[in-house]
Amino acid sequence: MSVLRWWVALLDRREGAGPQAAVRILLALVILLDWLQIGRLGLVQAIFAPEAAGGIGRPMSREPALWLYAALPAEQVAPLAYGAVLVLAGMLLVGLATRFSAAALVLLMAQLALALPATDRGIDMLIRNMLVLLVFAHSHRAWSLDAHVRRWLGWENGLVPAWPRYLVVMQLVILYFTAGLQKVASSWTPFGGFSALYIAMRDPAFAVFPPELVSALFPMTQALTAGSLLWEWGAPLLLLSLFYRDTRTRPGRLRALCNRLRIRELYLLLGALFHLGTAVSLQLGIFPWAVLALYPACFHPDELRAARARWSRE
Numbered sequence: 001m002s003v004l005r006w007w008v009a010l011l012d013r014r015e016g017a018g019p020q021a022a023v024r025i026l027l028a029l030v031i032l033l034d035w036l037q038i039g040r041l042g043l044v045q046a047i048f049a050p051e052a053a054g055g056i057g058r059p060m061s062r063e064p065a066l067w068l069y070a071a072l073p074a075e076q077v078a079p080l081a082y083g084a085v086l087v088l089a090g091m092l093l094v095g096l097a098t099r100f101s102a103a104a105l106v107l108l109m110a111q112l113a114l115a116l117p118a119t120d121r122g123i124d125m126l127i128r129n130m131l132v133l134l135v136f137a138h139s140h141r142a143w144s145l146d147a148h149v150r151r152w153l154g155w156e157n158g159l160v161p162a163w164p165r166y167l168v169v170m171q172l173v174i175l176y177f178t179a180g181l182q183k184v185a186s187s188w189t190p191f192g193g194f195s196a197l198y199i200a201m202r203d204p205a206f207a208v209f210p211p212e213l214v215s216a217l218f219p220m221t222q223a224l225t226a227g228s229l230l231w232e233w234g235a236p237l238l239l240l241s242l243f244y245r246d247t248r249t250r251p252g253r254l255r256a257l258c259n260r261l262r263i264r265e266l267y268l269l270l271g272a273l274f275h276l277g278t279a280v281s282l283q284l285g286i287f288p289w290a291v292l293a294l295y296p297a298c299f300h301p302d303e304l305r306a307a308r309a310r311w312s313r314e
Helices: 002-011 018-040 044-048 067-071 077-094 098-115 122-136 145-152 163-181 196-202 211-216 218-233 236-246 253-261 263-281 287-292 301-313
Strands: none
Touching: 002 163, 018 044, 018 077, 018 098, 018 122, 018 163, 018 287, 018 301, 044 077, 044 098, 067 077, 067 098, 077 098, 098 122, 122 163, 122 287, 163 218, 163 236, 196 211, 196 218, 211 218, 218 263, 236 253, 236 263, 253 263, 263 287
């Protein structure tokens, strides 16, 4: 029963909505920039339209039929749906009808993903997971037009349930840890010379730097390959460090050491450096930025407020 009481108390915790709002804003910004890039490259019709309207997918032949393509004319479905994604992402960004925006956006993006499944990336699935979470979260209670409307109506924004923030953190840990477990190719091991990053940086699909420069940096890529693998395997440390921070008044040498060494901050700093480094050295699209958009969930609202106060004084 004590475990059950602890679990109920954990899910019933209340806190400020700042971290949830930060995730909402950053995620919406990533979606907007990504889909604007699709439009800039002139790929809207090719990716999202049926064959009859110039697309390369076959959404009309899917069973069961896609409601989006059954409801709209073949020539109009791609531009209308694309425009709706931009509008909904903008609404999510500013926090206008936030939960509706997140729900409509995830449904629309899921339908468009089925139009040409080959274009549906792993990061797109992660984004949709987070959009589903935002439907039930309280990200609209801070830094949003919805919050202003609530205040105008005399409603309090107040404290919100903390469990959505915990789920974002859990998603990060699962993402990193499972990514580490799946790196079983020899290039990730001493038997393959820790050459995975070197190979990726020379792959024309991902390469940014000329091959000669990458070859000269081979020893550094080996160290980074081994380091990134160890960092991913260490993802459970993020959960442990958050637990120790939450229970920092309890006794225990390991707890005290973890808090003194700031394991959480160190792990997230390494993660930020990893994602920024891969964004510069590899063509990975929105992946680094979408994952970094989840990082605010690793901080308590009081920490974000304290950081904002320090920055405003400086």
